[in-house]
Amino acid sequence: MFRNTALAALVLAGGLVQAAPALAAPPPGQTLYADNCAACHQATGKGVKGAYPALAGTPLVQGDAKPLLAMVLNGKNEMPGFKDDLTDADLAGLLTYVRASWGNKGKAIAPAEVATARRRK
Template identity: 65%
Template sequence: MITARRLAALALPLAVGIAAPALAFAASGEQLFMDNCSACHQPTGKGVKGAFPALAGSPFVQGDPKIVMTTVLNGRAGMPSFKDDLTDPDLAAILTYVRSAWGNKASPIKPADVAAARAAANAAAKARGLQAH
């Protein structure tokens, strides 16, 4: 989906005859959060008490990035898995946004970090599948 902001980012460079920036089509972490996470966790990050945990001020969100990445990739306690729905750059953008929004102060997450977490989760799942019954 091209928003007015993205269209404007493309229009000026094209009007003056230079190439548009490659990131013009890349969605921001905030927009990806709004599109994929805010229905449950709310645009404010405050969640819904008793149903969806708050992300704002959450020690979990601001803690070990590997645990947060694995949770978002695989889902947990009613939370859906996003490993088949979002790319490494998209997940990195969402997690970086969540870890820095609403007063949270945690380090950013790179797409390579998500790729490594995805590979580790896939390897663990494959190893579990190979166990004898």
């Protein structure tokens, strides 16, 4: 097919370079979690005993989204609220990531659910 092996190598390398970004993309919400939550709740979602609660395996994270949304939007105790810092789409992606990570089995959250919770205050 290719008579020039150098040309063949360039073509193949170009194809690999183009495919690499798609393979390296983190799941939606993972970067927002790392930037806004992991310092306290840890990258593993296990939290810090006695200081920051675990998100892995907890009913609050996996259950009805309304209490979780209220907490994340408005904050609670030492946790800040994110209603002024993250968009509905950002919060939906972040919380969907949390609800599907570390063995959690929570349903995805849509931006419209975040918007509704934001109006509830």
